[in-house]
Amino acid sequence: MHADLLVANSPLILTMNQRDGDTLGPLRGGAIAVTKGRISWVGDAADAPPASEVIDASGTVVVPALVDCHTHTVWAGSRASEFERRLTGESYTAILEEGGGILSTVRATRAADEATLTSTAAHRLAAMRARGVLTVEIKSGYGLDVETEVRMLRAALAAGRSADVDVIATFLGAHAIPAEHRADRERYVRHVIDEQLPAMKGLATAIDVYVDRGAFTLDEGRRILEAGRAAGLAVKVHAEQVAYTGIAEVAANLGALSCDHLERIDGAGIAAMARAGTVAVLAPGAMLYMHDMAPPIAAMRAAGVRFAVATDLNPGSSPVHDLWTCATLACVTMGLTVAEALRGITVEGARALGLDDRGVIAVGSRADLVLVEPPAGEPYAASSLVQHVGGARIRRVLRAGVN
Ligand SMILES: [Zn+2]
Secondary structure, eight states: OOEEEEEEOOSEEEOSSOBTTBTTOEETTEEEEEETTEEEEEEEGGGOOOEEEEEEOTTOEEEEOEEEOOOOOOOOSOOHHHHHHHHTTOOHHHHHHTTOTHHHHHHHHHHSOHHHHHHHHHHHHHHHHHTTEEEEEEEOOSOOSHHHHHHHHHHHHHHHHHHTOEEEEEEEEETSOOGGGTTOHHHHHHHIIIIIHHHTTTTOSEEEEBBSTTSBOHHHHHHHHHHHHHTTOEEEEEESSSSOOSHHHHHHHTTOSEEEEOTTOOHHHHHHHHHHTOEEEEOHHHHHHTTOOOOOHHHHHHHTOOEEEOOOOOSSSOOOOOHHHHHHHIIIIIOOOHHHHHHHTTHHHHHTTTOOSSSSOSTTSBOOEEEEEOSTTOOSSGGGGTSSTTOSEEEEEEBTTBO
8 A cells, every 4th residue: 555645753742532532533643544535544654654655744743624614704894893882891782772783794794795794704614724624504594584694605605615615504594583573483494494495405404593582483483493404404493592492402303413503401401312313513612602501411411412512603602713722611611521522623513513534533524634742841741632712723724635
């Protein structure tokens, strides 16, 4: 066997492929061979196959490229003034009532052309890529009409091509009820199901709904998710964040890939997620900006629910671009272990998107790899990548084995 590429001399490779009871699958003195963009061999460096090119990974921990499985990366406009108003004590509800909040982002996004949406999203994705993120889920949901919802997802996919990042597009027409439908919410639910959803063909791979107080009801959410599933889309949901609604249990029973946020999930929801293998996507950035409480991590862990960690990047409740920081916050503010946090931004993030070809360093997986230098003076250990905010430096990002 002759490989195209060998990643060698790393003091520590975290494969995310469980070995000897360690879920991070650590490999010391190991190497990784890449052939045609896929990992073709992983093992002890002494047994490595010959390769056309060798990448020197000395001084770095090698991990799978990161997966950010919940973002709203396409938007127009700015909510900076609203951020300042909230810091002076104005409530989110008061700002929303005068047309601010998400509805101001909807107005700006409707007014933006596709080229503008694409270029701003591509800049955001480029910043994420520089930090080692190569797969990003992006939701629609700032259009809330057929034309803008389609434009958002077209821009999301184009931005991914431009920034050299894999974008997975999710349809979130049920993100909010737009101003013109406020008087008749049932008419908007029908609009989402009958008009927006069919227009997502060939663009979206999943459907998502924001079920919460002030958003969609349990019954509306169920009908929209069922329609999406019938149209062949995977199911995801913003669940149990501001108020408990029961949507996590409903979505898990529909076979949801993930339920996201979950600050207020109950025992029945946890049991349903565990049965269905639904991933709990944690958004510590939103929890921080909303001054919210932590989800019941211990109860979910005890039930066997697995955790992914995402930025939930959006201009309002989670203006957070850096997934590494979210891994740290998930440990510090929610109580995840280092291993759970690192798996949450790699292999479990991929699982939350229904992807089994990445997020792990194993034969057959995509050769999406990141070479990370721990903060100065810290050991080559998993904890060194998570303990410090902004401490780990990205030396190199390989996508399908290419720089
Ligand atoms: Zn979200």
